[in-house]
Amino acid sequence: MSADAASLQQEWLDAARAVREKVQAPGVLPLAAIRDCSGLEIFQRMLRGELPPAPIAETLDFALVEVEKGRVVFQGHPAPAHFNPIGTIHGGWQATLLDSCMACAVQTQLEAGQAFTSLEIKVNFLRALTDKAGPVRAEGRVIQVGRQIGIAQGSLYDAAGKLYAHGTTTCLIFDHENLRRI
Numbered sequence: 001m002s003a004d005a006a007s008l009q010q011e012w013l014d015a016a017r018a019v020r021e022k023v024q025a026p027g028v029l030p031l032a033a034i035r036d037c038s039g040l041e042i043f044q045r046m047l048r049g050e051l052p053p054a055p056i057a058e059t060l061d062f063a064l065v066e067v068e069k070g071r072v073v074f075q076g077h078p079a080p081a082h083f084n085p086i087g088t089i090h091g092g093w094q095a096t097l098l099d100s101c102m103a104c105a106v107q108t109q110l111e112a113g114q115a116f117t118s119l120e121i122k123v124n125f126l127r128a129l130t131d132k133a134g135p136v137r138a139e140g141r142v143i144q145v146g147r148q149i150g151i152a153q154g155s156l157y158d159a160a161g162k163l164y165a166h167g168t169t170t171c172l173i174f175d176h177e178n179l180r181r182i
Helices: 003-022 031-037 039-047 055-059 089-105 176-181
Strands: 062-068 071-076 115-126 136-145 149-158 163-175
Touching: 003 031, 003 062, 003 071, 003 149, 031 039, 031 176, 039 089, 055 062, 055 089, 062 089, 089 115, 089 136, 089 149, 089 163, 136 163, 163 176
Parallel strands: none
Antiparallel strands: 062 071, 071 136, 115 163, 136 149, 149 163
């Protein structure tokens, strides 16, 4: 690994540690937060530790590290617990990080009272990922958000810039009051 990549990797580890020191215990968002906050405000509040991260983030060892309107970055730490039978990181782990960053990028463009669910994700795995890669980042960017449909793309890469997977998502947007019907 180059000195620049090693330095960036250390920055990433420090950034994730700083975020994790502020966050609450994982939990489901209160419906009031969805009702009263825009999607971007929800993620900004998560970064400040005012709202809990999703339980899946603890289970699969990833954390929200950056957010802006139309863009979300999660950092994951591939580990042997995420191996498939042949000793590489399971594609489901990678797909989960991509689903999270892409769908949450869509959410950053939603108004208070709106919610979403992923309708479809497509992931292309480009190379094997192992626990030796160090931290990886899943960066989601909005392509288009309309009244009912949001589309985003995502990339999963390491500190050296090596791309491991790329994906796209289509999300259904709806009024938060319909959450109880899902």
